[in-house]
Amino acid sequence: MERSQGEAKEPPNREGIAAIARCYQGFDPAMYLRYNYTPPRADFTRTDSIVPWKLACLHQAFTEGESHTLVDVGSGPTLYQVLSGCEVFGRVVLTDFLEANRRELQRWLAGEQGSFDWTPYLQHVCQLEGRRAFPLTFQLVLPIDVHQPCPLPPGSLPASGADCLVSSFCLESVSPDVASFTAALRRMGSLLRPGGHVLLIGALGESYYMAAPNVRIPVVPLDEAQVCSSLKVSGLSLLRLCVYTLPPDMRVGVDDVSGIFFVKARKP
Ligand SMILES: C[S@@+](CC[C@H](N)C(=O)[O-])C[C@H]1O[C@@H](n2cnc3c(N)ncnc32)[C@H](O)[C@@H]1O
Numbered sequence: 356m357e358r359s360q361g362e363a364k365e366p367p368n369r370e371g372i373a374a375i376a377r378c379y380q381g382f383d384p385a386m387y388l389r390y391n392y393t394p395p396r397a398d399f400t401r402t403d404s405i406v407p408w409k410l411a412c413l414h415q416a417f418t419e420g421e422s423h424t425l426v427d428v429g430s431g432p433t434l435y436q437v438l439s440g441c442e443v444f445g446r447v448v449l450t451d452f453l454e455a456n457r458r459e460l461q462r463w464l465a466g467e468q469g470s471f472d473w474t475p476y477l478q479h480v481c482q483l484e485g486r487r488a489f490p491l492t493f494q495l496v497l498p499i500d501v502h503q504p505c506p507l508p509p510g511s512l513p514a515s516g517a518d519c520l521v522s523s524f525c526l527e528s529v530s531p532d533v534a535s536f537t538a539a540l541r542r543m544g545s546l547l548r549p550g551g552h553v554l555l556i557g558a559l560g561e562s563y564y565m566a567a568p569n570v571r572i573p574v575v576p577l578d579e580a581q582v583c584s585s586l587k588v589s590g591l592s593l594l595r596l597c598v599y600t601l602p603p604d605m606r607v608g609v610d611d612v613s614g615i616f617f618v619k620a621r622k623p
Contacts, residue, residue, distance in 0.1 A: 367502070367534075367535060367538060368531045368532055368534070368535050371530075371531025371532065371535065372502050372529075372530070372531060372535060374531070375529055375530070375531060375572065375573060376452075376529075378566070378570065378571070378572045378573070379452065379453060379529075379566070379572065381566060381567050381569070381570035382453055382455065382456070382566040382567065382570060382572070383455075383566060383567035383570070384431070384432035384455055384456055384459040385432075385459075385471075386565075386566070386567045386568065387431065387432060387566055387567075388432055388433070388471050390565060390607070390609040391405075391609065392406065392433060392435070392471070395604055395605060395607065396605055396607065397475070397476075399475055399478075399479050403602055404605070405599070405601070405605055405615065406435065406476070407479065408599045408615070409435070409436070409523070409556055409599075409615070409617070410435060410438070410439070410476070410479060410480055410483065411483065412556070412597055412617040413435075413436060413438070413439045413440075413521070413554065413556075413617075414439040414480065414483045414484060416439075416552075416554050416595075416617075416619045417439040417440045417443050417554075418439065418443070418484070422443075422444070422445075422518045423444060423445050423446060423513075423518050424444065424445075424446045424447075424448065424512065424513060424517045424518050424519075425437060425440045425443075425444040425446070425447045425448070425517065425518065425519045425520075425521065426447075426448045426450065426507075426512065426517040426519075426520050426521075426546060427447070427448065427449050427450060427520075427521050427522065427523075428450055428499060428501065428506075428520055428521070428522035428525055428526075428543050428546075429450065429451060429452065429499065429501065429522055429523075429524075429525025429526070429529070430449040430450055430451050430456065430460060430496070431451055431456050431524075431525075432451075432455075432456045432459035432460060432471065433523075434449065434460060434463070434473065435473070435476045435480075436521050436522075436523045436556070437449065437521060438476060438477065438480040438489070439480055439483070439484065440519070440521065441489060441490050441491060442484070442486075442490055444518070444519065446495075448495045448496075448497060448511065448512075448517075449495065449496045449497070450496070450497045450498065450499035450507065451496070451498070451499060452498065452499060452500055452529070454498075457496045457497075457498065459471070460496045461496055464491075464496070477489055495511075497511055501525070501526060501529060501539040501542055501543055502529070502535070502538075502539060502542070503542075504542070506542055506543065506546065507546065512546060513548075515548040515549075516545075516546055516547050516548035516549075516551060517546050517547055517548065517551060518547075518548060518551050518552075519547075519551055519552045519553070519554070520543060520544075520546060520547050520551070520552075520553045520554070521553075521554040521555075521556075522543065522553075522554075522555055522556070523555075523556035523557070524556065524557055524558055525557075526539045526540055526543070526555075526557065527557050527558055527561070527574050527575050527577050528558070528561075528564065528572055528574045530575050531573070531575065532575055533575055533577070533581055533585070535575070536575050536577070536585060537584075537585040537588050537589060540555075540585050540586070540589045540591075541588070541589040541590070544589050544590060544591055544622055547622045548622070549622055549623065550621070550622065550623075551621070551622050552594075552619060552620065552621055552622075553591055553618070553619070553620045553621075553622070554617070554618070554619055555582075555616075555617070555618040555620065556615065556616070556617050556618075557577065557582070557615070557616055557618075558574060558577070558610070558612045558614075558615060559576075559577055559578060559579070559598070559612065559613055559614035559615060559616055560576050560577070560578065560611070560612065560613035560614060561574040561576055561577075561610055561611055561612040561613070562574055562576050562611055563610060563611060564609060564610035564612070565609045565610065574610075577616075579596065579598060579616060582596070582616055582618060583596070586618065586620050590622065590623070591620040591621065591622055592620055592621045592622075592623055593618065593619075593620050594619045594620055594621055595617075595618065595619040596616060596617070596618050597616070597617040598614055598615070598616050598617075599614060599615040599616075599617075600613070600614045601613060601614060601615075
């Protein structure tokens with residue numbers, strides 16, 4: 356029987372996964388935020404800037420109605436990806452592999468001075484949603500490893516699973532190959548209740564990104580067909596796929612990404 360391209364047909368690439376985990380020890384939250392979450396990539400005066408595109412996709416998907424628990428897989432030092440979910444979900448859980456990133460998020464939640472200024476993001480999402488204030492429902496920042504059979508600490512989620520998962524630029528940047536990406540996606544899907552939704556944002560055609568001035572993290576280059584195939588193999592039904600192509604001035608030398616995909620999928 357012929358297998359689809361995204362199927363995990365080989366044993367897990369433990370060495371590749373461990374090598375990427377070593378690269379992550381050099382991840383600098385402040386530099387990553389500067390590279391990706393300031394202009395031109397986060398220019399709220401432009402509709403063709405990366406961040407406004409992502410926020411519009413998330414706004415549309417989240418306002419289609421959900422319920423209680425939302426889990427963000429591999430939050431990094433960022434929280435833009437759950438902002439539109441805050442009104443819809445009673446409980447929003449942020450997660451990351453690195454202590455440095457979890458600490459960065461906790462600093463912002465605690466209102467510490469010097470933490471990244473998410474105000475323009477909050478204002479932009481308020482504008483998208485036609486409201487003035489934010490119910491910030493995220494409190495928990497948990498450790499996660501998508502390469503483990505149980506990615507989250509035991510008891511973190513209701514027994515039936517989360518109602519919705521969101522994940523941005525995580526799985527392809529922690530996986531040495533497409534098979535590992537697919538296996539991580541399947542494991543992520545195991546956190547979801549039947550009937551729940553996944554919102555996945557990721558890089559297209561990217562082979563590396565910089566996580567600090569001298570820290571180059573390898574990324575598995577994906578195309579749309581591979582993403583669709585991995586979803587199918589992971590037992591997730593594709594509902595929507597949108598693609599953004601980077602304008603030349605968004606190519607700022609911190610990665611070689613050519614596009615971004617946004618997927619909404621459902622666990623049957
Ligand atoms: C490219 S960053 C994405 C951060 C953020 N979600 C965003 O949209 O910018 C990838 C994130 O994956 C996390 N990560 C690394 N290894 C991981 C693993 N095995 N399981 C889950 N997350 C991991 C890193 O710590 C990092 O925060």
